[in-house]
Each structure stands twice: as C-alpha cells, then as structure tokens.
Amino acid sequence: GISAPVVYFVDYATNSIYLEDIVGSTTVQDHINSVQQSGNDISSLLVLAEKMGELLARMHDEDLIHGDLTTSNILLRPPTEKLDLVLIDFGLSFISGLPEDKGVDLYVLEKAFLSTHPDTETMFKALLKTYAATSKKSGPVIKRLDEVRLRGRK
Amino acid sequence: MELTHQLELFPDCSVILLLFNHLKNAAALRKKAMEGSIEGALINPTMIVDPFQILVAANKAVHLHKIGKMKTRTLYAEIIFSLSPNNNISDAFKKFGISDSDTAVLIVLVVDREKTPNLEDITSQVEGQQVSLDELPQLTDTAKVKKMYKVTPQEEKIGTLLDSIVCRISTKDVL
Numbered sequence: 001g002i003s004a005p006v007v008y009f010v011d012y013a014t015n016s017i018y019l020e021d022i023v024g025s026t027t028v029q030d031h032i033n034s035v036q037q038s039g040n041d042i043s044s045l046l047v048l049a050e051k052m053g054e055l056l057a058r059m060h061d062e063d064l065i066h067g068d069l070t071t072s073n074i075l076l077r078p079p080t081e082k083l084d085l086v087l088i089d090f091g092l093s094f095i096s097g098l099p100e101d102k103g104v105d106l107y108v109l110e111k112a113f114l115s116t117h118p119d120t121e122t123m124f125k126a127l128l129k130t131y132a133a134t135s136k137k138s139g140p141v142i143k144r145l146d147e148v149r150l151r152g153r154k
Numbered sequence: 155m156e157l158t159h160q161l162e163l164f165p166d167c168s169v170i171l172l173l174f175n176h177l178k179n180a181a182a183l184r185k186k187a188m189e190g191s192i193e194g195a196l197i198n199p200t201m202i203v204d205p206f207q208i209l210v211a212a213n214k215a216v217h218l219h220k221i222g223k224m225k226t227r228t229l230y231a232e233i234i235f236s237l238s239p240n241n242n243i244s245d246a247f248k249k250f251g252i253s254d255s256d257t258a259v260l261i262v263l264v265v266d267r268e269k270t271p272n273l274e275d276i277t278s279q280v281e282g283q284q285v286s287l288d289e290l291p292q293l294t295d296t297a298k299v300k301k302m303y304k305v306t307p308q309e310e311k312i313g314t315l316l317d318s319i320v321c322r323i324s325t326k327d328v329l
Contacts, residue, residue: 001306001308001309001311001312002312003312003313006313006317006320006321007320007321007324007325008210008213008320008324009163009210009213009214009217009324010324010325010327010328011217012327013217013221018163018324
C-alpha cells in the first residue's frame, strides 16, 4: 500500500533489479526549489508536506524504515500538481517496529530537509502534524524524534 | 491479430501471444500440452489482466532457462509456473493452465527472432475463433485474480492490479 516503483525482474545471476521508470517525474527536492525560486504561493508546499507526512505514517505503520529519507528520494509523478508521491531508493531500508528507528528515520529527513531547503521549518512542522494524525503509533515515535534531536545537538 | 513482443533483455527472443475465444476442444488441447506435442504455453485467459503480466513471467522463464535454473522441465511449463504467486507447480498448472471446460485460451510462444514462426501449426489445432489481445480484459475474472494473488484493497488505492501482480511475479523467490 505504499507507492514505489514496480519491480519488473530480479536477476540473481548478476544481482540486478529491474524497476519501473517513473517517466517525467521530478524529485520533491527539485520541486521545492522551483516553487521557492519562482516566488509562487508556498501554500502548495504545505499541502505537499501533509501528503509526505501521510505517506511516511503509512510506511512506518507497516514497520518499514526507509533508512535514507531525503527530498531527492521522493518523486512526484507527472502532472506535478497532483502531488502523487512515489518513494524510491530502498537500498538502506529494513523492517522494524521500534519507535527509535522510526524517530531516526524522520530525523534524517528533517536534517536533509532543513539543510537543503532554507526556510522550510513550517513545511516540516506540517509534515509531522499530519504524520502524527495519520499514524496509529506516532506518539512514541515523535517522542523519540525529540530525544534524537536533543542528542544530535552538540 | 496476435501480439508479438521482443524481450529487451533477451533481444534474440520474441514472445507471441495468441488469444482464442469460443473454444471447443479445450480437453484435447490440454492433453496435447501434457504430452508435450504442442509448442506453446496454454494459459487460462481469465487469470490474466494484461499482456504485460505474461511478458514479465516469460522474461523470468527465459532468463532461468538460459542459466539452467528452471524449476520445471520445459520453458512453457516455467512460464505458467512463473505466473503463480506460490511455489506449488501443480497448483500453478491448475489455476493458470487450461482446463477441460475452458471456453477461451491464451497461447504463448517464445521464438527465435531470426526465425519466422509458423503460427498455422498452432492455430490449426485450436477449434476456436482467434481474436485480438484487445479483447483480453473482457475475459479477465478480476475477482478471481485478486483472490489468487491476495491483492488487498489498500494496495489497489495506490497502484493498479497489474502493478500488484507484476511485483508478486518478479519477487516470488525473494520472499
């Protein structure tokens, strides 16, 4: 129930995986950059953040940890306005029910977010709000996220 | 009328799909298939939602055939086995292969690209009307397919039924 590229073929002989190519897609990273640069209404970015929060909540509720959440690992299917998200690059993912792992997953995204996209604190706040509202297990996760944030500060 | 597709990963191979409706001799065809006297995979079209489903299964079968790692004894048996979401070979044949009471059949051939296949050899043995692959969706039993592949409503909200099926076919041996 998570939008990700379809696996077409797994070749064990050469250890390769053939995946669906999301034709004409943009990374969330590029999208945020272009919206900010064009000076367009950023309220659409808040809706995007809410969609991201919802997607991550569903992923974590299935105990799937992405492991490398960044805005370049989330794609937007064309047309971009539909905000149809696709998660990619599961090279570092694993299964875990631990709030610690989920908290770290979100923390990694937060760091990537704020370092790549200036002035997006409100966006990430909206993302977390929807995450908390969508996920059935969000309480302990957000708590851990706060703890991890404190640990991260030098 | 038939659909021919060259496999991108195995360019010397072409997969040909032929669809027949109003089939009268399903039992005889099934017998021939069991004996190995018919050159093709005889598939129950009600379990197929799109030709791509066949291509993914055929691609996998051709790959395993080339590296000598098939689970079944022939390429055509392997295609049918690849379509199944589980590892029970006889179950795969029962669910995806042709049954005596079937009124339609999807025949899959894998040919050398160099050779021009003689489709007459196959079509002459089928007592039915050959129709275009465009008619396949009309024959699909979507409820049966969803049940077989255990597709959840959650999944359907995100992607197409075909997406769910292809993922199961391609990752069957991983899980």
